[in-house]
């Protein structure tokens with residue numbers, strides 16, 4: 588794992604150090620390629636004597652499916668890719684999940700390198716080895732654990748990311764501060780403006796910190812028995828909001844922002860969390876900027892979605908709630924009356940919500 592500004596021009600050397608390869612296939616999307624394809628190809632070409640090729644595919648969530656895996660795999664066959672191929676996944680979480688699964692399954696597994704280009708991919712999806720695609724029945728239902736051999740993370744590639752997309756990733760960064768790292772949380776309180784400007788130094792500090800937290804949590808709990816649940820903070824309600832609005836109203840991080848606000852209110856209501864700590868959490872979430880409103884979404888509508896969540900046990904929703912900045916508790920069952928009452932209070936709480 589390497590994280591530094593300007594690392595993108597040096598991937599050739601890092602990939603060479605992984606050992607012999609017969610060909611490098613950069614799997615990416617047309618949009619990412621437009622910005623970062625040439626610099627990457629140039630840098631790879633300088634160092635490698637092997638063939639470097641690009642395979643581009645649609646990275647919209649609706650194309651994150653088995654048909655795309657088939658299409659990529661067939662292109663790899665046609666291009667003559669063998670067992671000693673290296674796949675470089677350059678893009679956001681969709682590219683990483685799809686290309687990662689293609690690498691895991693093509694000829695039963697070829698070498699995988701991630702070059703994450705969104706904040707979400709840099710602090711979350713490129714770490715932990717989860718790959719996979721959606722089925723019409725639901726998200727990420729088919730996949731594999733397939734950790735990459737190398738992750739090259741360059742905060743500079745975030746400069747071309749649309750601002751809303753970038754801010755959405757910042758909510759995931761805030762999540763790490765709340766669940767595990769009071770120092771990161773404090774840094775975010777002090778440097779949010781620099782981060783919103785995408786200052787390379789602030790970003791490098793923050794991304795490195797998030798990577799360390801996720802890697803630590805995943806290493807202690809590789810197959811999701813326990814500790815990994817803390818990463819789900821804000822995601823229980825967040826996923827339900829995304830599903831209830833058919834993934835159209837909120838970007839993922841925005842839905843998680845609402846989920847974290849709700850979890851903070853649950854923490855207060857169940858006397859797990861003291862008020863000053865709750866205020867700090869809510870203020871930090873608010874400082875990232877506006878999120879789409881909850882207008883028209885009713886708690887009753889969310890209930891069956893929550894009960895059907897992959898992480899629910901026998902219809903019982905298990906929540907992750909904050910105890911203080913840097914510490915959360917997981918596996919908590921809450922009475923539905925509290926959930927629905929809190930949900931009704933949520934819209935008033937966020938001064939930053941826009942309709």
Ligand SMILES: NC(=O)c1ccc[n+]([C@@H]2O[C@H](COP(=O)([O-])OP(=O)(O)OC[C@H]3O[C@@H](n4cnc5c(N)ncnc54)[C@H](O)[C@@H]3O)[C@@H](O)[C@H]2O)c1
Nearest residue numbers: 618619679680681682704705707708711712717744747748
């Ligand atoms: N595997 C995991 O552990 C894990 C964790 C979190 C999320 N995910 C998955 O990740 C996906 C979401 O990923 P995401 O939030 O990175 O979004 P994304 O991959 O959908 O990318 C968002 C948009 O930004 C564009 N883009 C990417 N990098 C860019 C750049 N540098 N400049 C300009 N445009 C750029 C993409 O083309 C896309 O249009 C979801 O499918 C989710 O399930 C997986």
Ligand SMILES: [Zn+2]
Nearest residue numbers: 759822839843
């Ligand atoms: Zn998330």
